Amino acid sequence: MQLLVTLRDLKIQLWVILQRVLGVRVPFLGIPLKGVNNPILVLDGIIEPLNIFVKTEAIGQFIRQFNEAIGFQCVKEEEYWDSSIPFSSYYIYVTEKLANDAIRNCEVPMSEDEKFEILHLVDEAIFPQNSLVKALRTSQQLNSPILFRDGEEPIRIQLESIKIKVVSSYPFDGNPKYLDNSLIHLTGIIPVEYAESKARNLIEFENGLWSAIYSLPYLKINNWKWIWDLNWLTIIEFSN
Template sequence: MQSVLEVNIPFLGIPIKGINNPILVIKALIAVDEEKVIETDIFNKFAKEFNDATGFDCAKGYEYWNYSFPFSSYYVYITEKITTEAIGKCDIPINHDEKYEIIQLIDEALFPENSVIKALRISRRLGKQILFRSGEEPIEVNTKSLKVKVLYSFPLELSPNYIDNSLIHLLGVIPIEFVETNMLNLIQFENGLWSAIYSLSFPQVKNWKWIWDANWVTLIEFSNLEEV
């Protein structure tokens, strides 16, 4: 029987280079497939940065990304686990706020100006689902959690086919409107914008969704999202 893990995912929000639009972060339950692993050095880099920042050699990295999860969600989950284990192992004298200050500095070093990593980290820190815009206070939302399955991911180049001010405004409105109305059509509408802006194929299945995933874009299948 597969285990299930709760993580935070960036459900709505499309990246445009240089634009600070909102991101909706929600909680998702994902079944863990232990065979879905890819080698990565990102967690060892994180552990080294944490050790350098604290002066303790206690943080130990992980060799793999389990791609049952969106990369950004797994990164935020595992790096918090790395720091918590290190603090407990060596009794590192830092409090909760100091821990997250260090973590967020490392995030910025590894993923410069990446709003989706910031959004996921703050959501994880608060233990809440949030509407996030960089530089503003996060807004707690009551959107229902999802069951999610990752279908596939690939690197995302931020080279839009076309962009103007009206389109930027529209991209920013969608996450806010969804929080206020829970209209499922907005999910398909954003899928259409992913297709138009970045030439992604439009998902033909109603409960498939493109999500921004740090330096990747990921197609997920979701369930248990109901219109209120």
């Protein structure tokens, strides 16, 4: 009897833990440069949301555009961004959730492929020609970490999920403070090399490139990482 009670308690504790974490897509490696089609490495991330909600126009735009695309007013509630999660990761997560809820509630006859076709179209309307959003949505659609370069077939990657926590975020205007051909070459090589070698020093190297190109503080803590987060640059803490 004691063993049965213990097992039951463990199951309850596990259920509570699972309810407190989200699986999201994380743009782990890849530095954006205007006019350069750099690769982006997207990993599966696990995060414990802190429910720090902020209103954002992008999710409101998504709701309007999605309702228009399917021809029904199925998504009615207002959604807010949980700022304890990278914005780009949260946008991809919550918009698919809203789409799934709408399709179910309005009994819209739609396949998974059709759903993602609409999601990609709405993404493009809100974030035109944005390779980061395309990369994250494609990773979500394939349900896999990927190496993504706009206009090319995504490459599925076998990499473990990472646990992440947002440390801080800063507005990002996309204007480099210093850039030359050698830095452009390095920014394109690092995501590819990491996907093949998983060498941790490449993470530190990319942090250094972020600092050099955009005059950002150099991160001295080993498990901190700069990531591109749409209109933000976000520092995450990560672990396996």
